Amino acid sequence: MHTDLVAALDIGGTKIAGALVDGHGQILVRSQRPTPAQRDGETVMRAVEEVLGELTASPLWERAGALGIGSAGPVDASAGTVSPVNVPGWRDYPLVRRVRQAACGLPVELIGDGVAITAAEHWQGAARGHDNALCMVVSTGVGGGLVLNGQLHPGPTGNAGHIGHISVDLDGDLCPCGSRGCVERIASGPNIARRALENGWRPGPDGDVSAAAVAEAARFGDPVATASFQRAAQALAAGIAATATLVEIDIAVIGGGVAKAGDVLLTPLRKALGDYATLSFVQRLAVAPAQMGTDAGLVGAAAAALAKRTDAATV
Numbered sequence: 001m002h003t004d005l006v007a008a009l010d011i012g013g014t015k016i017a018g019a020l021v022d023g024h025g026q027i028l029v030r031s032q033r034p035t036p037a038q039r040d041g042e043t044v045m046r047a048v049e050e051v052l053g054e055l056t057a058s059p060l061w062e063r064a065g066a067l068g069i070g071s072a073g074p075v076d077a078s079a080g081t082v083s084p085v086n087v088p089g090w091r092d093y094p095l096v097r098r099v100r101q102a103a104c105g106l107p108v109e110l111i112g113d114g115v116a117i118t119a120a121e122h123w124q125g126a127a128r129g130h131d132n133a134l135c136m137v138v139s140t141g142v143g144g145g146l147v148l149n150g151q152l153h154p155g156p157t158g159n160a161g162h163i164g165h166i167s168v169d170l171d172g173d174l175c176p177c178g179s180r181g182c183v184e185r186i187a188s189g190p191n192i193a194r195r196a197l198e199n200g201w202r203p204g205p206d207g208d209v210s211a212a213a214v215a216e217a218a219r220f221g222d223p224v225a226t227a228s229f230q231r232a233a234q235a236l237a238a239g240i241a242a243t244a245t246l247v248e249i250d251i252a253v254i255g256g257g258v259a260k261a262g263d264v265l266l267t268p269l270r271k272a273l274g275d276y277a278t279l280s281f282v283q284r285l286a287v288a289p290a291q292m293g294t295d296a297g298l299v300g301a302a303a304a305a306l307a308k309r310t311d312a313a314t315v
């Protein structure tokens with residue numbers, strides 16, 4: 001049988017998306033359900049099975065040679081389990097086994113959502129052609145992943161590159177992860193908004209207190225809004241510089257809702273990198289906005305599945 005396609009699942013706290021994807025990253029069939037995130041684990045799994053059911057019903061399904069899953073984390077790729085923070089019904093949930101059952105025994109590759117987005121940016125987006133890259137998602141949380149020596153580097157459990165929980169402030173605020181002063185505790189959207197409000201920024205008549213509203217105020221010169229973005233940029237820059245110093249990345253790609261602030265974030269970020277990325281071998285580090293849109297998770301999961309299929313073919 002000619003298996004030139006792969007199946008992909010992108011599992012997050014708000015939606016479960018599935019697709020059949022070709023070797024060029026084109027999505028040929030897609031399916032989606034809202035995540036019943038507050039329900040029990042079996043109910044969440046049924047939504048995954050419905051998404052898979054639409055894929056397996058496609059006449060193209062028989063061309064799928066592997067299935068990739070990008071899931072909200074933490075994931076444990078070595079155990080095949082997931083424990084997404086925003087899906088309390090799944091703790092050490094045996095997602096790989098359940099998906100393999102629902103997908104007629106296809107080989108299944110599991111990676112974290114930050115790693116999936118990295119795979120997508122490396123394959124089709126802003127990190128294309130870069131052998132050493134850090135890709136980040138800055139939104140409700142801060143996630144990321146690494147490409148090293150031209151290969152995706154998920155690490156043993158599929159979580160490597162999780163830059164949001166690098167500490168950049170030793171005695172900083174407690175982070176929900178248990179550490180202090182994490183990048184995410186300073187640079188995530190909710191934390192940008194919280195800090196602006198604490199320092200006296202007030203929303204407009206629409207009452208919008210999101211990071212996007214803070215970005216809009218910063219664009220119009222509001223000093224408190226600007227300072228909150230500068231602080232976030234500083235935390236991101238310190239995390240990126242640490243990563244670059246450790247493993248010599250040459251590009252940092254930044255996506256996610258907060259990155260839509262554009263120059264409000266990127267200008268102070270590039271400036272702060274000058275303060276933290278100081279050694280000769282990290283000074284040329286580039287910062288680029290992400291290019292992959294809302295399909296990044298699916299395309300990245302497909303990339304992981306393609307790599308798995310290729311591995312299997314060479315065994």
Ligand SMILES: [Zn+2]
Nearest residue numbers: 165175177182
């Ligand atoms: Zn943390």
